[in-house]
Amino acid sequence: MREEAGLTQRQIGKLLNKPQSYIYNCEVANRRVDITEFILWAEACGVNPKTAFNNLLKELK
Structure with a gap:
């Protein structure tokens, strides 16, 4: 998405007021992203959070 x-x-x-290392760790699954963080992440990327979540669910199937 990013x-x-x-x-x-x-x-x-x-945009998320987080260090680059935080972003890296989320992206390589060293750290889980909770739903509120996911919503902020999607919004920072200019993506509707509902659309982003639906896309994630499709990827996980």
Whole structure:
């Protein structure tokens, strides 16, 4: 989602007020993202959170 939005890890980190290392750890599954973080992440990428969640569910099937 971040890459499709054309954002670097540093850029989305700045939008979420998180360090780049936090973004990296979420993306490589070293850290789980809770639902409220997911919503903020989607919004930072310019994606409707419902759409993002539906896309995630499709990927997991």
